[in-house]
Amino acid sequence: xxxxxxxxxxxxxxxxxxxxxxxxxxxxxxxxxxxxxxxxxxxxxxxxxxxxxxxxxxxxxxxxxxxxxxxxxxxxxxxxxxxxxxxxxxxxxxxxxxxxxxxxxxxxxxxxxxxx
Amino acid sequence: xxxxxxxxxxxxxxxxxxxxxxxxxxxxxxxxxxxxxxxxxxxxxxxxxxxxxxxxxxxxxxxxxxxxxxxxxxxxxxxxxxxxxxxxxxxxxxxxxxxxxxxxxxxxxxxxxxxxxxxxxxxxxxxxxxxxxxxxxxxxxxxxxxxxxxxxxxxxxxxxxxxxxxxxxxxxxxxxxxxxxxxxxxxxxxxxxxxxxxxxxxxxxxxxxxxxxxxxxxxxxxxxxxxxxxxxxxxxxxxxxxxxxxxxxxxxxxxxxxxxxxxxxxxxxxxxxxxxxxxxxxxxxxxxxxxxxxxxxxxxxxxxxxxxxxxxxxxxxxxxxxxxxxxxxxxxxxxxxxxxxxxxxxxxxxxxxxxxxxxxxxxxxxxxxxxxxxxxxxxxxxxxxxxxxxxxxxxxxxxxxxxxxxxxxxxxxxxxxxxxxxxxxxxxxxxxxxxxxxxxxxxxxxxxxxxxxxxxxxxxxxxxxxxxx
Numbered sequence: 001x002x003x004x005x006x007x008x009x010x011x012x013x014x015x016x017x018x019x020x021x022x023x024x025x026x027x028x029x030x031x032x033x034x035x036x037x038x039x040x041x042x043x044x045x046x047x048x049x050x051x052x053x054x055x056x057x058x059x060x061x062x063x064x065x066x067x068x069x070x071x072x073x074x075x076x077x078x079x080x081x082x083x084x085x086x087x088x089x090x091x092x093x094x095x096x097x098x099x100x101x102x103x104x105x106x107x108x109x110x111x112x113x114x115x116x
Numbered sequence: 117x118x119x120x121x122x123x124x125x126x127x128x129x130x131x132x133x134x135x136x137x138x139x140x141x142x143x144x145x146x147x148x149x150x151x152x153x154x155x156x157x158x159x160x161x162x163x164x165x166x167x168x169x170x171x172x173x174x175x176x177x178x179x180x181x182x183x184x185x186x187x188x189x190x191x192x193x194x195x196x197x198x199x200x201x202x203x204x205x206x207x208x209x210x211x212x213x214x215x216x217x218x219x220x221x222x223x224x225x226x227x228x229x230x231x232x233x234x235x236x237x238x239x240x241x242x243x244x245x246x247x248x249x250x251x252x253x254x255x256x257x258x259x260x261x262x263x264x265x266x267x268x269x270x271x272x273x274x275x276x277x278x279x280x281x282x283x284x285x286x287x288x289x290x291x292x293x294x295x296x297x298x299x300x301x302x303x304x305x306x307x308x309x310x311x312x313x314x315x316x317x318x319x320x321x322x323x324x325x326x327x328x329x330x331x332x333x334x335x336x337x338x339x340x341x342x343x344x345x346x347x348x349x350x351x352x353x354x355x356x357x358x359x360x361x362x363x364x365x366x367x368x369x370x371x372x373x374x375x376x377x378x379x380x381x382x383x384x385x386x387x388x389x390x391x392x393x394x395x396x397x398x399x400x401x402x403x404x405x406x407x408x409x410x411x412x413x414x415x416x417x418x419x420x421x422x423x424x425x426x427x428x429x430x431x432x433x434x435x436x437x438x439x440x441x442x443x444x445x446x447x448x449x450x451x452x453x454x455x456x457x458x459x460x461x462x463x464x465x466x467x468x469x470x471x472x473x474x475x476x477x478x479x480x481x482x483x484x485x486x487x488x489x490x491x492x493x494x495x496x497x498x499x500x501x502x503x504x505x506x507x508x509x510x511x512x513x514x515x516x517x518x519x520x521x522x523x524x525x526x527x528x529x530x531x532x533x534x535x536x537x538x539x540x541x542x543x544x545x546x547x548x549x550x551x552x553x554x555x556x557x558x559x560x561x562x563x564x565x566x567x568x569x570x571x572x573x574x575x576x577x578x579x580x581x582x583x584x585x
Contacts, residue, residue: 003309006309099131102134102135106134106138109138
C-alpha cells in the first residue's frame with residue numbers, strides 16, 4: 001500500500017458518484033407539470049411565511065422528554081439482569097434515578113413544564 | 117482511595133449545588149457563591165491526596181499518576197476562575213443565573229477529566245463533548261448582549277464541525293484496526309495511507325479545539341463575544357485539557373507514525389506562532405489581543421510536543437501550568453477593569469499605573485510571564501520547551517520560535533507601555549477591587565513568581581513522565 005492507492009481511491013470514488021449523478025439526470029424521460037413540482041409531503045401548499053420563530057417551549061419539552069427517554073434506555077437492561085446485578089446494581093440504579101430526578105426537579109422549578 | 121476520585125468528587129459537588137439551587141429562594145441566589153467556592157477548594161485539595169492508579173470498565177478508563185497531575189492542574193485553574201468570576205456574577209443581570217455558571221463549569225471539568233483519563237476513543241469522545249457543549253452555553257451566558265449570543269452560536273457550530281471531522285478520523289482508525297481501545301489500536305497500527313489519513317482528520321479535529329492555525333478562525337470572535345471570565349476559562353483550562361489528551365494520544369496511539377506527526381507539528385507550530393503573533397500586534401481590544409496571544413502560545417506548546425521524549429512531555433505540562441497562572445492573571449485584571457468600568461480596549465489603559473498601581477503591576481507580571489522575561493515563571497517554561505525541541509535537533513524550529521518570542525515581546529510591551537508610560541486626559545479612575553478578585557489575582561501572582569524557581573515542581577512532573585508512555 002502506498003499513497004497512490006489512496007489517491008486512486010478518491011479519483012474512483014469521485015468518478016463513480018459523478019457518473020451516477022450524470023446518468024440519473026440524462027437517462028430518464030423528463031416531463032414537468034405544475035402538479036408534479038408541488039410539495040407533496042404534507043398535502044396542502046403552505047400558507048404565509050415558513051421562516052417563523054417557534055416557541056422555545058417546544059425545545060424545553062423535548063429536553064425534559066429526554067430525561068425519561070434516557071431513563072428507559074438504562075432501566076431496561078438493568079431490569080433484564082436485575083437478579084444477577086444484585087444489591088450493587090440496585091444501589092447504582094437508585095443513584096442514577098436520583099441524579100435524573102434532580103434534573104427533572106430543576107426543570108420543574110424553573111418552570112420548564114409550564115406552557116405559556 | 118478510589119481510582120475515579122477526581123470525577124466522582126466533581127459529580128458529587130455538582131449534584132449538591134444543583135439541589136441547593138433547586139431549594140434556594142429566588143432572591144437569595146447569591147448565597148451559593150461561597151459554598152460553591154469552598155466545596156471546590158476542598159475537591160481541589162482532596163485531588164492532591166495520593167491515589168491508586170488503575171483501570172476501570174475494562175480499560176475504558178485509565179488513571180495514572182500523570183493523568184492525576186493533569187487533573188490537579190486543571191482543578192487549580194478552575195478554582196482561580198471560580199474566584200475571579202465572583203464580581204462579574206454579582207452584577208444585577210447575572211444574579212439569577214449564578215449557580216448555573218458553576219454547574220456548567222463543573223460539567224465541563226468533569227468532561228475534561230474523563231477525556232484525559234480515557235483509555236479508548238469512545239470515552240475520549242464522550243468526555244470531549246461533555247467538555248464542549250456546556251462551554252457554548254457559557255459563552256452565550258449574557259444572552260441580552262448580541263455578541264455573547266453570537267459567540268455561543270459560533271462556538272457550537274465550530275465544535276460540531278470539528279467533532280464531525282474528529283469522528284471521521286476515529287471511524288477510519290476503527291475501520292482499519294478493528295478496535296477503539298488505545299492499546300489495541302497501538303498494537304494494530306501499521307501506518308497505511310488510510311491510517312495516516314485518519315491521523316490527519318483526528319489532528320484537524322483536535323486542532324480546532326486547541327485553536328491551531330489554520331483552524332483558529334473562530335477564536336477571535338468567540339473570545340471577544342463571550343463574557344471575559346468564560347473567555348479566560350476557554351483559553352486556559354479548555355485548551356490545556358485538549359493539549360494534554362492530544363499529547364497522550366500522539367505519544368501512545370500514534371507512536372508508530374511519529375515521523376509523520378512530527379512533520380505535521382513542525383509546520384503547524386511555525387504557522388501558528390507566526391500568525392498568532394502577527395495578528396496580535398494589530399488588535400486594540402484586550403480580549404481579541406489575548407485571543408491571538410493564546411494562539412501564539414499554542415504554537416509554542418506544539419514545539420514541546422515535537423520533542424517526543426520524557427523531557428518534551430514534562431515541559432508541556434510544566435508550560436501549561438505556568439500558562440494557566442499567567443493567562444488567568446492577565447484575564448483577571450482585564451476582567452475586573454471591564455466589570456467596573458466597561459472598558460475593553462488597550463487605548464483605555466493609558467495612564468492606568470497612576471490610578472491603580474497594584475493592578476498594573478499584576479498585569480505587567482502576567483504579560484512578562486507570557487512573553488518569557490527571565491525572573492518570572494514564563495521564562496523557565498519557554499526555556500525548557502526550547503530545550504526539549506533543541507535536544508531532538510530541531511534547531512531551525514527553535515530559531516524561528518525565538519524570533520517569534522521577540523515579536524511577542526513587542527506587543528506585550530505595547531500594553532505595558534500604555535499602562536505605565538502613556539498619559540491620558542481621562543484615565544480609568546481609582547477603584548477598589550473586591551476581596552475575591554484580590555485572592556484570585558494573588559494566587560496567580562504567587563504562581564507566576566514561585567513556580568519558576570520551584571524546581572521540585574518540575575522534577576515532580578519529570579519523575580511522573582518516566583516510563584509511563
